[in-house]
Amino acid sequence: MRFLASFIVTLLVSTLALALDVNVARQSLDAARPKPPKVCNPNAKGNDLGQKQYEALADYANLFVFRQDVQTSFDRYVPGEYRQHNPFAEQGREFAIEFLKNGFAGGIKTSHLTIFSGQGYGIMHYKAQFLSDNVTMAVVDYFKFKGTCIVEHWDVLQEITGTEPNPIAFF
Secondary structure, three states, rough: OOOHHHHHHHHHHHHHHHHHHHHHHHHHHHHHHHOOOOOOOOOOOOOOHHHHHHHHHHHHHHHHHOOOOOHHHHHHHHHOEEEEOOOOOOOOHHHHHHHHHHHHHHHEEEEEEEEEEOEEEEEEEEEEEEOOOOEEEEEEEEEEEEEEEEEEEEEEEEEEEEOOOOOOOOO
């Protein structure tokens, strides 16, 4: 009887261990599969909309500021409607994409990114060093959301000269 009980316990433990190994392998395989890209939803609503907008802004900021992938950031989060308040830019998505691609073409080093969002708006604040012009700027991009899509943009840029008397200026 004792032998039979030991055998059944050993069999159950072995089966459970095998099942766990298979599940871990399946989870590892799922994690290794590329995930489909996120795409904004202009009709997104609900109690968690603020969180979804924050997540959209975080992904947009990563694509735009760090990866400097203007096309992908706009394809995911600026699907069509796009009002531009920059005085040096024309209206519309396509102009913005070309304008920004040309801006990144000269080489830009970015750092110090901070993002905020709430009440249907999002803000990115970061440092941009324009390598071709040897100019460093503090940049604030201000966005309006429709659902989780960016539909409107304002920006403010302030040059950092390195001679500011305030040691904690800008960041």
